[in-house]
Amino acid sequence: MAIARQVLCLSALLSLPHARSQPLRYSVAEEAPSGSLVADVAEDAGLAPAQLSARRARLASEDGRQRLRLDRATGRLVVAERLDREELCAQAPACTLPLELLLADPLQFFRIEVAVRDVNDHSPRFPDEQITLRILERSDPESRFPVVGAVDLDIGSNSIQSYSISPENEYFSVSFGSQSVGKNYVELVLEKPLDREEQAEMSFSLIAVDGGSPPRSGTTQIRIVVLDVNDNPPIFTQQLYLGQVLENAPEGTMVLSVLATDLDVGVNGEISYQFSRGVGRSEKLFAIDPQSGEIKLIKPLDFEVAQKHELDIQATDGGGLSAICKVLVEVVDVNDHAPELVVSSFSSPLPENALPGTVVTFFTVRDRDAGANGKITCALEDQLSFSLRPAYKNYYELVTVSTLDREEMARYVLTIMAEDAGSPPLTTTQTFTVDISDVNDNAPVFNQTSYTMYVHENNIPTMLVGTVHASDADIGPNAKVTYSLAPAQPIEPPPSSLCISVNSENGHVFVLRPLDYEQLKQIEVLVIASDAGSPPLSANVTVHVVVVDENDNAPVVLHPAQDSSPASSELVPMSVEAGYLVTKVVAVDADSGQNSWLSYHLLKASDPGLFVVGAQSGEVRLRRPVTERDTVKQNLIILVRDNGRPPLSATAALSALLLNDFSDVRLPHSSLAAEDDSDSLTTYLIISLVFVSLLFLASMAAFIICNVCKRKELKDGHVIYAASNFPSTLTDAASAGTLPHPYYYEISLTTGSGNSEFKFLKPILPILPPQHGAVDGGTDDEQVCPQIPLTMEDVTPDNAGMLSTEEFNSLSFN
Numbered sequence: 001m002a003i004a005r006q007v008l009c010l011s012a013l014l015s016l017p018h019a020r021s022q023p024l025r026y027s028v029a030e031e032a033p034s035g036s037l038v039a040d041v042a043e044d045a046g047l048a049p050a051q052l053s054a055r056r057a058r059l060a061s062e063d064g065r066q067r068l069r070l071d072r073a074t075g076r077l078v079v080a081e082r083l084d085r086e087e088l089c090a091q092a093p094a095c096t097l098p099l100e101l102l103l104a105d106p107l108q109f110f111r112i113e114v115a116v117r118d119v120n121d122h123s124p125r126f127p128d129e130q131i132t133l134r135i136l137e138r139s140d141p142e143s144r145f146p147v148v149g150a151v152d153l154d155i156g157s158n159s160i161q162s163y164s165i166s167p168e169n170e171y172f173s174v175s176f177g178s179q180s181v182g183k184n185y186v187e188l189v190l191e192k193p194l195d196r197e198e199q200a201e202m203s204f205s206l207i208a209v210d211g212g213s214p215p216r217s218g219t220t221q222i223r224i225v226v227l228d229v230n231d232n233p234p235i236f237t238q239q240l241y242l243g244q245v246l247e248n249a250p251e252g253t254m255v256l257s258v259l260a261t262d263l264d265v266g267v268n269g270e271i272s273y274q275f276s277r278g279v280g281r282s283e284k285l286f287a288i289d290p291q292s293g294e295i296k297l298i299k300p301l302d303f304e305v306a307q308k309h310e311l312d313i314q315a316t317d318g319g320g321l322s323a324i325c326k327v328l329v330e331v332v333d334v335n336d337h338a339p340e341l342v343v344s345s346f347s348s349p350l351p352e353n354a355l356p357g358t359v360v361t362f363f364t365v366r367d368r369d370a371g372a373n374g375k376i377t378c379a380l381e382d383q384l385s386f387s388l389r390p391a392y393k394n395y396y397e398l399v400t401v402s403t404l405d406r407e408e409m410a411r412y413v414l415t416i417m418a419e420d421a422g423s424p425p426l427t428t429t430q431t432f433t434v435d436i437s438d439v440n441d442n443a444p445v446f447n448q449t450s451y452t453m454y455v456h457e458n459n460i461p462t463m464l465v466g467t468v469h470a471s472d473a474d475i476g477p478n479a480k481v482t483y484s485l486a487p488a489q490p491i492e493p494p495p496s497s498l499c500i501s502v503n504s505e506n507g508h509v510f511v512l513r514p515l516d517y518e519q520l521k522q523i524e525v526l527v528i529a530s531d532a533g534s535p536p537l538s539a540n541v542t543v544h545v546v547v548v549d550e551n552d553n554a555p556v557v558l559h560p561a562q563d564s565s566p567a568s569s570e571l572v573p574m575s576v577e578a579g580y581l582v583t584k585v586v587a588v589d590a591d592s593g594q595n596s597w598l599s600y601h602l603l604k605a606s607d608p609g610l611f612v613v614g615a616q617s618g619e620v621r622l623r624r625p626v627t628e629r630d631t632v633k634q635n636l637i638i639l640v641r642d643n644g645r646p647p648l649s650a651t652a653a654l655s656a657l658l659l660n661d662f663s664d665v666r667l668p669h670s671s672l673a674a675e676d677d678s679d680s681l682t683t684y685l686i687i688s689l690v691f692v693s694l695l696f697l698a699s700m701a702a703f704i705i706c707n708v709c710k711r712k713e714l715k716d717g718h719v720i721y722a723a724s725n726f727p728s729t730l731t732d733a734a735s736a737g738t739l740p741h742p743y744y745y746e747i748s749l750t751t752g753s754g755n756s757e758f759k760f761l762k763p764i765l766p767i768l769p770p771q772h773g774a775v776d777g778g779t780d781d782e783q784v785c786p787q788i789p790l791t792m793e794d795v796t797p798d799n800a801g802m803l804s805t806e807e808f809n810s811l812s813f814n
Contacts, residue, residue, distance in 0.1 A: 023098075023111035026077065028068075029119050030085040035078050038068060038114060041101060042075020045110050049075040055103040059112075062098060068114060070101070077112070085116045086153045093155060120158040120212025124150035126220035127276070131206070133188065134225040134320035137196040142189060144175065146324045148276050148312065149186035150208035150218045160184065161211040165204050165222075172224070174206065188222070196226040230268040230319025234260040241313075241327045243295070247303040248334050255286065255329055258293040260315030267318030276312035276324055286311060286329070295327065303333040304368045335373040335422025340366050341430045344395075349435035352406040360386065361398040361432055365418045373422040381415045386434075388416065398432070406436040407473045440478040440533025444470035446541040451527075453509060456548045457517040465545060468507040470529035478533040483507045486526035486540060500525050500545060509543060517549040518590045551644025553590035555598055557652040560585070569633075569655040574626045582611065585618035585652050587640040597643035603651060604637040611656075613638055620654070632658050 026039040042049050051057075052072040059070050059077075069080040089095035099112040127148055135145060152159045163174045163186055171194060175187045186206075202224045209217045236258065243256035262269045273293045275283045285299045286309070295311070311327040346361040367374040378396055380388040387401045398414065412434045419427040446468065453466035472479040482504045500523055501510045507527075523545040530538040560583065570583045589596040600618040605611055607630060612623040620636065634656040641649040 023113045024101075025113045025115070027115040027117050028079060028083065029117045030083045031119055031121055032079045032083060034081060038077040038079065040075060041070065041077045041110075041112065045101065047075065047103075049073060052103070055105050055108075057101060057103045060100045060102055067097060068099065077114075083116055085118050085155075086122065088116060091153075091155060118155050118158050120154055120210060120214075120216055122153040122158075123216035124152045124160050124208035124210055124218035126150045126206075126208070126218055128220060130221040130223055132223040132225060134227045134230075135190070135194055136227045136229070136231050136321075137194045138231055139190055139194060141192050144187040144189055147186045147188055147206065147222070148324070149176075149184055150220070152208070152210050152216075152218075154210060154212065157211040159210055160208050161215075162209050164207045164209065166207055167204060169202065169204055171202065172204070172222075194224075194226045196228055200226050202226075225320070227319060227321075230264055230317065230321055232263040232268070232317075233321030234262045234271050234315040234317050234323040236260045236313075236315060236323055236325040239325055241325060242330070243327065244330045244332050245297060245301065246332045246334055247301045248336060249297055249301065251297055251299065253297045255295045255297060256327070257295065258288075258313050258315070258325060258327065260293070260323055260325075262317040262321070264317060264319065268321070270318040271315050273313055273315055276314045282306075282309035282311055282329075285309065288313065295329075301331050303331045303370065304337070307331055307333075307370075333370045333373055335369055335420060335424070335426055337368040337373075338426040339376045339418035339420050339428045340368075341416065341418050341428055342366070343430070346432065348433065349437040350400075350404065351437050351439055352404045353439045353441065354400055354404060356400050356402055358400045359397050360400065360414075360434055362391070362395065363398075363416075363430075364393075364395045366394055367420050369420065369422065373420055375421040376418050377421070378416060378418050381417060383412070383414055385409075385412065386414055404436055406438050406475075407442065409436065411435050438475045438478055440474055440531060440535070440537060442473040442478075443537035444472045444481045444529040444531055444539045446470045446529065446539060448541065450541060451509075451543045452546060453543065454546050454548050455511050455515065457515050457550045458552055459511055459514055461511075461513055462501075463511045464508055465511055466509045466543075468502070468509060468527050468529070468541060468543060470507070470539060470541075472531050474531065474533065478531055480532040481529050482532070484528050484530070486528050499523055500543075502527055509545070511545065515547050517547045517592070518553065520547055522546050549592045549595055551591055551595040551642065551646070551648060553595075554648035555587045555589045555640040555642055555650045557640060557650055558586040558588060559583075560652060560654045562652060569657050570620075572622070572626065572634075572656050572658050574628075574658055574660045576622065576626065578622050578624050580622045582620040582622065582656055583654060585613070585620065585638045585640065585654075587618065587650065587652070589642050589648075591642065591644065595642055595644040599641050599643070601639040601641065602636065603639040604635075606631055606634045606636070610634065611636060620656075626658050630658055634658065 024039070024041065024044050028036070028038045042052055047057075049072070052070070052075055057070060057072055059066065059068065061067070066080050067083060068077055070076075071078055085095045088097070095116040095118075097114045097116060099114060101110040101112055103109065131147055133145055133147075135143075149163070150160055160176075163176045165172060165174055171191055173189045173191055175189050176184065178184050186208075188206075204222050205219050206222050207217055207219050209215050237260070238258075241256055241258055245253060245255050258273060260271050260273070262271055272290045273288050274290060275286075275288060285297065285301065286295050287298045288295045293313070293315075295313075308331065309329040311329065312324055313327055314322050314324050316322040341363055342365075343361060343363045345359075347359070350358065350360060365376045365378055367376050376394065378388055380386060380398070385400060385402050385404060386398060389397050389399060391397050398416070414432040414434060416430045416432070417427055418430070419425050447470070448468075451466060451468055455463060455465045468483060470481050470483075472481055483502045483506075484504060485500065485502055499512060499515070499520075501512050502508070502525075503510070507529075509527075525543050525545070526540050527543050528538050528540045530536045572580070572582055585600055587598055587600075589598055598618075599615050600613045601615065602608065602611060602613045610623055610626070610630060611620055611634070613620055618638070618640070620638070636654050636656065638652040638654070639649055640652060641647050
């Protein structure tokens with residue numbers, strides 16, 4: 001309960017920026033019954049009674065006792081238990097109870113001081129029921145005889161105000177006053193001499209009356225014994241003796257000595273010392289030697305319990321005469337109490353985004369010692385992120401001085417040292433462990449600046465191609481990372497199909513559908529990693545999914561055309577030498593890399609020894625010169641094979657006509673009938689031969705002229721020819737082995753060569769940037785694959801081998 005009360009007190013004081021400069025002061029009479037009204041605190045503090053309950057108002061005291069309580073419903077301060085001023089403050093002239101009114105939401109406190117007024121609840125009390133005085137019969141009038149006065153625990157006007165004698169007599173009166181040290185004295189004054197012969201003894205009552213309303217009184221019996229001879233009472237050398245003793249002095253330590261003298265001799269001059277019996281406790285701590293008057297310590301002293309002790313010493317001679325003196329023993333404080341540190345509030349864990357100046361703990365320090373021994377200084381050991389600052393009185397606040405970072409330091413162990421100014425000083429240390437709670441101040445961080453993943457074309461659906469990973473320096477939900485794909489921009493074309501997906505929990509990247517390298521070479525997506533903080537933080541990374549080519553496209557023969565009817569034939573003069581270029585087989589492969597590397601092989605021929613095929617170029621040349629024994633029409637089948645694993649192939653069928661001159665040209669499907677060398681030629685055959693010869697000469701002339709023109713143009717560089725650029729004489733010869741109209745080829749002629757060398761280059765599909773799109777409706781973000789049309793500008797000599805037949809036919813030749 002004490003800890004909970006301290007925590008509540010500190011929580012109330014923590015957020016209070018300023019204390020009320022002046023306390024609320026009230027007073028209450030001691031012995032007031034429980035529930036007695038002290039004051040209307042709510043009204044004096046400017047608070048409505050409803051605020052007291054709403055803000056959980058409560059009272060806190062230094063010693064933790066609830067002698068007064070606060071009625072939240074009315075805002076009144078009432079008595080909670082019996083108040084005894086004498087128990088609380090003894091004989092102190094002022095008795096004040098310090099309190100603190102604490103409120104929460106927002107935190108606020110008011111200081112309250114309640115003065116306990118003394119009431120006349122104690123009667124004067126004499127230490128003895130009977131006092132015996134032995135007085136010489138020769139005593140002079142106005143002689144004074146000290147009497148131990150009564151003690152009244154009340155103070156002020158409620159203390160003893162007067163003494164009286166009852167019944168009144170003619171011999172004595174009473175004198176009452178104050179000494180310089182503030183102690184009252186009582187003396188019997190002899191009004192006229194005594195006569196032992198007339199009256200040897202007398203008795204009367206001594207009455208002490210206080211100033212209360214109604215007044216209280218105490219009575220003791222005075223017995224007067226008239227002595228016959230002893231004329232001189234003892235006399236102390238001092239009426240007031242002062243002494244000091246350390247509170248840690250051991251038992252038996254001599255405090256001081258008192259001394260009284262008596263002019264009488266003999267038994268009447270023998271003096272003994274003793275304490276005058278009183279109602280205090282000081283006499284139990286000291287002892288006096290009856291012969292020497294030395295006062296010694298018999299019990300340990302405690303400065304914190306009593307700072308001074310007052311003793312009444314009585315010196316009595318052998319004749320019964322006595323004298324009384326005062327002894328004041330001052331207890332000297334020693335540093336025997338270490339400082340105490342009382343925590344009122346402590347906040348842990350502390351959020352890492354707490355502003356500088358945030359209060360971590362609120363505490364007070366106190367020391368039961370006095371003076372320099374009770375003066376305390378507090379310090380925070382070796383800490384740069386926190387500091388200690390005084391609040392008011394002995395209250396201190398431990399506050400932050402810089403921004404905290406949980407990722408750098410998750411826990412602080414703070415040590416506060418309180419030290420007094422004693423000699424040697426005493427210290428107390430208090431350790432606080434402050435945990436730093438996490439806030440979402442760190443975005444996820446990918447372990448790579450970008451990712452490149454590979455997938456073979458014709459993959460299976462939902463294939464895992466890689467994983468992205470991001471880590472978050474925070475903890476708990478702030479460090480839980482989920483992955484998603486960035487949404488498509490509005491300017492992007494609509495998606496045609498879904499391609500890429502990322503698992504939101506583990507970052508696995510999947511390809512959702514089979515891909516075709518010939519349609520899409522690479523996919524680029526933006527993956528976003530978001531944490532679960534509030535608000536969430538995120539980071540993104542680019543993921544490149546590269547499609548790896550598979551050998552899934554067989555070569556396609558572009559020339560000679562395989563679907564033409566009748567089949568094309570190449571014309572080969574009989575007079576050419578070995579190595580003559582008959583034609584060139586042109587083929588393309590839509591794959592790339594080594595899958596598109598083509599090789600040409602002569603698979604079948606009418607005369608395998610007559611022709612040879614360039615393995616890399618596809619050029620069909622004569623292996624040897626043509627002879628008359630060779631068949632006029634030669635059929636060849638060329639195998640075109642790529643370099644894939646496994647390899648794919650295609651065949652090209654072509655025919656060659658071996659002619660002495662161009663007059664021997666026949667339709668592709670006409671048979672070469674053997675002419676009878678018979679000398680009997682008909683007139684019709686002669687006329688036909690003459691006509692064919694003339695036609696041949698005209699054709700040769702046109703061919704030579706066209707060839708000369710083309711050589712002149714080709715000297716300037718490579719020229720791309722369209723079908724419209726060919727002379728009619730050549731375009732009409734398509735059936736005789738020229739290239740088909742829909743394809744353009746680059747013709748390279750070597751300088752000084754009599755033969756034309758054709759170099760057919762394969763177009764290649766350029767690497768185009770992928771377009772992205774997003775489709776909503778799934779738990780994972782999805783990436784789309786665009787379809788991009790190709791144009792002739794995209795085809796270069798380096799990429800021609802990657803085109804499929806359909807792609808090549810779809811090119812725009814404008």
